[in-house]
Amino acid sequence: MSERPVSTTDLDSYIADLRQLQARRRPAEIPDHVVYPAGEITIPAHVSHWAAQRPATTALTFEGTAFTYPELDDLHRRLAGWMADQGISRGDRVAVYLGNSPEFVIAFLAILRLGAVHVPVNPMFAPAELTHELRDAEPGLVLTNRALASTVEEVQPRLDSPVPVLIVEDGWADAIAHEPFTGDDGDLDALAALNYTGGTTGLPKGCQHTQRHMLYTAASATTATQLSAEPGFTSLCYLPIFWIAGEDLGILLPFVLGGTSVLMARWDAATTLDAIEAFGVSVMTGTVENYLELMARPDIGERDLSSLVDPQAVSFVRKMTPQVRADWAAAAPSSGTLRESSYGMTETHTIDCVPYGFAADDEDLLAEPVFCGLPVPGTDIAVVEFGTQTPLPLGEVGEIIVRSPSVTDGYWRNPEATADQLVDGWIHTGDNGRIDEQGLLHYLGRRKEMIKVKGMSVFPAEIEVLLAQHPLVESVAVVPTDDPDSGQRPVAFVLPAEGATVTAEELVSWSRENMATYKVPLVKVIGALPMTATGKVRKHELAEDAAALNR
Incomplete structure (x- = not known):
């Protein structure tokens, strides 16, 4: 209690x-109530529903490859059948260690149909980070690709027991040739996902989410922003779909609405403009910098962006302002009004509060x-x-x-x-x-000590825990400092172990091998950390040194 x-x-x-x-x-x-376009059914059941209702509709497109709803329904059922033959059943965790790709989406649906638990893993993770999540989730299977398989292999000895691995370039064809899974659509209220999020008390924690959480998020967000399940809805997503925000935009919204997900591997301005025109994109979410880059393209005035009814921005480094909105309106006059996206967190599945409908006279941006x-x-x-x-x-x-x-x-x-x-x-x-x-x-x-590096969340406690694994490190204190290129950067003040000698360069090199790139801190080796009488680090006293180190 x-x-x-x-x-x-x-x-x-x-x-x-x-x-x-x-x-x-x-x-x-x-409306003041949530509208569920296909009823309160599981996410895989939505794919089956739209396969029957809209058999010609493209459900997913990625780099020139498209899948209709019947094709996506068949593929994920076949993968579910293969997973079941590997012993995956209700409640078992399956780690998906992939970037944006059709395989990620198909695996997501297959896992949920089995009643298993989807564990999305950041494909930028290095061995120490991957070890933590695999040890914590204890998956019965890891799906990955050749580029990442060596990292999985490296951490296998650190796990309590080896975990089976499906490398998509090697075993995917056989997996999706399996007979389709003949069971039900999965469980709306059982544990369906572990979405890991950092915190101030150590390494990331797995937020437990059900399919009902996913469905409510998609349905409430679309209700609140006047999106409907009328044919033609299309979302464009280059956000990482291992992020819960990317999952919402690139998977849940389009599939709940019976629309199309235009998935991109990564941000690219030219490809984004092409996709908006080619697929009639309705909604996209990008950073303010993304929109500034689009506006700077000489051909933007020639592009038809009239389908884009709800362009959404996220203020990480550059901020949304009335001027940015006005500039977008001038550059893309046929599109909808540019606005901030939403307030939320991994624990709530991200979309809790929206500024939709408050753009008149820039009320939202001037508040x-x-x-x-x-x-x-x-x-x-x-x-x-x-x-x-x-x-x-x-x-x-x-x-x-x-x-x-x-x-x-x-x-x-x-x-x-x-x-x-x-x-x-x-x-x-x-x-x-x-x-x-x-x-x-x-x-x-x-209030948490979170640092934002180009929009990526970095928690000081996580870096402190990881750096403390270095054999020559006694203790670590991490604080943020402003950075003109990334918004913020983490700065680690390191106290070496007694009798040890270690340089900042050595610790940065070690960090690059054991952390995602965006988490790698600037490092300063010091002789003592400033402490309170109760044994806590006076981090505010380190802030000035942190700023000087980044000049």
């Missing part, structure tokens, strides 16, 4: 009042940053005193907490973290925010 003080009556009353305020600002055309707008239908958001669930008066800054049908059931094999963050159905985000007098959410920054 959590030790957080709970004021249920006050919180219930607060939410009831808040819903009334929000109803007044909700755009008239947006106190970061303006998040209204919760999607079915989601409640409150701002409470940190450490309690006592709601704060409108306008006051406190901790954002979220309750919705997509909130994680808890952290995999981590009851302490679950009890700390999940209280009576509310997830405590650790984020600072306020709710204004109209019931609209404003995000004011993370």
Whole structure:
């Protein structure tokens, strides 16, 4: 049981009042309830449904290869049949260690149809990171490619027991030639995914999600933004689909709506413009830098972008401003209004609150940053005193907490973290925010020590834990510093083990071998860390040194 003080009556009353305020600002055309286009069925069942209803519709296209709904339905059933023959059954974890590709999508559907558990693994992971997730999830199978297979092979001796591996270049053809799985569509309410997220207390934790969480996320997001299951919906996704945000955009939204997923391996401005025109893309999400690059192309004025009804931006390094919006409107006048995407986190399946419908006169961009707008239908958001669930008066800054049908059931094999963050159905985000007098959410920054490197989340505690594995390291303190190219960079202050000598260059080299590139810190070896009387590192005292190191 959590030790957080709970004021249920006050919180219930607060939410009831808040819903009334929000109803007044909700755009008239947006319903206050979630619309499920094909009913409340599993994600693989959606593919089967649309295969029957829209047999000619392209479900997925990737680098010139397209799959109709009947083809995708058949392929994922065959892979599910092959996995079942390998001993994978309900509740078993399957790690997918791949980049954006049809194989990732087909595996995702096959795993869910079996009632097994999808474990997406960052394809940028180096051995130490991969070891942690495989040891924690204990998958019965890893799907990967030749480029990544050597990393899997390297970590096998570090696991409690070897894990079987399917390398797509070698065994995929046989797997999808298997007889189709003849079982049911999977379980809407059983554990379906472990989406790993970092934190301030150590290495990443697996957020437990069900297919109902996935379905609600897609259906509530489309309801809140006026997207429908009418033929023609198309999403463009170059976000990594191992990210839960990429999963939402590149898999869940199109398949729940019976539309088309245009999947790209990575960002490319020319390919993006071609795809928008060729496939009639309805929705895309990119960084502000992506849109600036599109606007800088000399041919953008000649391109037909009229299908793009909801272009969404994410402010990582460069920020969305009225000027960026105006520039996009001038460059692509036939497209929809450029807006910020959404507020959310891995624990809630990402899309909790959207600023959709507030672009008139730049209300969303001129409000106190970061303006998040209204919760999607079915989601409640409150701002409470940190450490309690006592709601704060409108306008006051406190901790954002979220309750919705997509909130994680808890952290995999981590009851302490679950009890700390999940209280009576509310997830405590650790984020600072306020709710204004109209019931609209404003995000004011993370209380957690998260660093954003080109949009990628880097948690100091994770780097500290990894660097501390070096045999010559005694302790580590990681702090952020601003960086003009990446937004922020992690800086590691390292205290060597007693009697040891190690250089910053050696530790950076070791980090490159054991961490994803975006996590590799700047390093300074020091003789002592500044400590409080209670034995905690005074990280604020390291900030000035961190900034100097990055000049």
